[in-house]
Amino acid sequence: MIWREPQKSMSPLALFAVFLGQLFFWVKASDFTHKPRVTLTDRDVSFLRIHLSGNNSHIELLQGPRDNIVYITGHIHLFQTDFHSSKPSIMSPVFGEGCRSNDPASPDCHYNITVLHKTKDPNQLFLCGTNGQQQTLCCYMNPSDDPFKCTRSKGIKNINQHINESEPSLFIGSAEVEEFYTTHSGKEGSVGIHRFGKNRLWTEKSGTEQRYVSLVASGQREDRLQDRLYAFYIEKNRDLSLDSDLWVPRVAQVCMADLGGPKSYLQFRWTSKLSTRLFCGDHDSRLYFTQLVDVNTVLGDRWQDTRVYALFRNGWGMSAVCVYTIDDIDRIFKTSNFKGNTGPVTNPRPGECVEDSTKLPMEVLKMVDKSSEMEEWVTSVPLLVTHRHYHHIRMDRVQGKWNVLFLSLENGGIHKVLERDGQAFVIAELQPFNYRAHVLSMMLNSSTAKLYVASSKELVQIDLGSCDQYGAQCEDCVLARDPYCGWDGHRCTTATNDTIQDVENGNHQVCSNISRGFTASKVYFPGSSVGAEDGIRVPLSSKYFLHCPTLSSHAEYSWRHHGNTTATPCISTKSEDQCLLLIESMGPEQQGTYSCVSEERGYRRTLVQYQLLLDRGVTGLASHHLPFPGLGLVLLLVLTLLC
Template identity: 25%
Template structure:
């Protein structure tokens, strides 16, 4: 689980996350903080951040912790909430592991109001939910578990601590994508009430693969469609085994599903079932030669970037390939206009079990299926295709952005880490390097690349996140560049040799130049004869030549690192 606190929203940033930072390096520089509670703790799977009060709630194994958001090393408070002994024993007798399965792993922390947080845990495969009372005091919150309000978590929280799960609490209703049985075979999208004793619920149909087929839930969001409350909808993002594929070639597709908040369920066979449930395929692909696209079919994470218009946020998805031959990942970006267009587009259906899914050509019933809460009108599950040409090739995690301090919280099974997002010292001492980094947390202040803080004075900072153009920001592009070490690399003549240089800025283009023996002139190497690999490397048979690497932006070239081959000899 990841939470980010930030002063910026990255709507202009085409982020390829370079340079790559290792957590061990950050710990050695004392630029991170780690929370770890020994003994029977661990299993930190959910975080809830309150920026106004400055605390971070962490759900773990049999515990909920309250930490100071600005420093995880400060004293913390905790609530002990174990599973019942009878449920623990029943879990153990069912063959589950006492340490990793048969405990109360907290999977849900959602704000209910200003004084209460709704919390759910697996309860040793007997899910349970209740409230944490925080009170009104900012300095000394109550932080008390309300044991008298404990209720069943079925349909709200998974039985297993290892299953995928998503939930959103809005207007006293919990919308959850979760499994609802011990074995994890019955997965559904549920809506249940959390502020009344009502047992009424709405869910997707069980064991019907055209509703949900072995779904792996990733995320969910409440997104209004119009200014009318009657048009409010909840969107679920997940991946599942595609019903479109044949039995011999099972494929995994990523999906977005939508339900109306005012859905009261259907009639007859659809009592307590969604009458507005629709789903569509999320397509993330890269065009290839000959019209063969590379598809990233498996959704790994999802992030909603809020804009000034609450009805039109931007959706970022992290995808990976399902192929065992080609492995890769990508970030695809979707607008709400394209998602709504898919749900308003053509339907798909098939005539029978031996038929293929095809576009529905007949007249669409009125009211249109999926648009009202009292009429379903179509037998088979429907979908349309969402396409996107905004693909960023990167292997990244999707972050959650808010507005106060610049910190990143990352939870794993064993610990919670606090990491700074401002690492401006990595970009060197040149204005051009700082600008080329296109880091929204850093700017050139006239002498160094330093942390950026909003200012009404335009001249107080120099940064161009959108274009990364140092010409418009830096007066002297030659200032600040350091002399670099001259390295000698020995190799065997007429054999392949590997040379590598890593630019300080990921936005800078790389050039290799060749210097002939006993001359001072250089020329750029054209790669019709040599091989250019990722991050400015060289891997070709070499003669008695001198090679150099230069970094360029625009028409300005400055020396970064020189690799020399002097009279190759056997080593």
């Protein structure tokens, strides 16, 4: 199927109709499953945190040689954090001997760290630093050395350009060759993909502004000659129509075996670079997302099955996640016609990976140089659409069958999202910072089920297998649909082969055969002068609020008086973490037991119960006084299993 450009030059009325259509689609797509079921703060979950010194506006994270070790790049410092201790160690980047004494006058000390990668040696790092004179130095470093030193790279050198710290990069080292790939965004100079090492290659000036988001290796193929590199980026739209999108999302390919062209044409230039447009949206509702924000890939058992999770935004202030496979992208580059091409395609086909690209026919090189864009687009329908602004995306494969996304929010929160058959379920919103923060970087360690989130001040470790917060009953645990969690017969804990869970449906009936007893607890608030057996005494004609804590936003909450089947709905609160009931005027009819009941997917239980009594000894309280439970009063809290 060839996806063509949407019709342009729409009237204002037509544009408004499109907006209404997009709004309708958003309302349809953003049903309750796109609202976090629970919100968990540092009061609910114990987050490990390490303070970071300095003013860090850009941070990169890298897993260390041991699970508890994480490397963090600041501007001129490399931090090594150990979550078994409380303080990170600081290692100044050594691009010259002068930095070892932290001499600020030394020119070698003015290199900002812009690249940090692992090598095949688990104890060795590959770093690059760039100074203000557009010079870049790369070196190898063993953080365990004392004193440590950075050994200049012999194979990757003479990088006479500034590498921006936000540019994506890849380091590929082997016994035969070491190669370093990075990108150059902007509209000036050699914008595109660059390779440093034995075979230096770059891109000719494009003439259009491009901003690169991610570099992805296709994975090792059966024929290593066919290994490819994919670049995801946005390009300034050349269509200047008023209703045109400002940016166009694209993906480009290059062959890793590319040697460039002969001396007469495309020497030191890519001969295999092709590009095509990415489409994320719903064609029927005319809902499109064109602002590519972030990309995360998950390797498949076969290279074709590697999945690319792309985070988009659009001009209406909405975010979306679209999923592509390397097989989808590969097929377009191998089969689509070239945009604007009306004649036959050359043989070999432009963009094919060959053993010696310097020997390619001239007509192939010219076609790659002049018309390397595909006519067909790589398309995907969003699995998640929301009005929230996401900034980063990471994905984990849990138990070999469940896909879980982690999306950072503008306020420093993280959405934990289950993806199942193209549908999304927002398990929880995690709030690791006790202040409004901008998430600078996220890193996932799948083997330990730990997520690392960095702000300018802190690095926080989130234990994804921390499950107690979902509730004290099996049903609470199962309804969470969290692949990391299961019920072990006593509590909600890290999932194993023996724990109870139903990630696919969240069917709490799987808990029906568990034997358990009824437990009730009484909570007394300090400062009360009333005994629990006497209940809560309320003066005649007074107003009174009853409070009920809520956890799941997917449950319905109501109040029942004396067990009446007719339920009274909650009074909504701004924080949405309380279900309130207002007693307008206390009298004999208002006495008795009040129960707060929640119901979610057929699971009903009583959360709290109050026993209200009329205090006939006190009268005349003004009706506008609204005493709250807990402010010098007694709350009788009864935790039950089911109504």
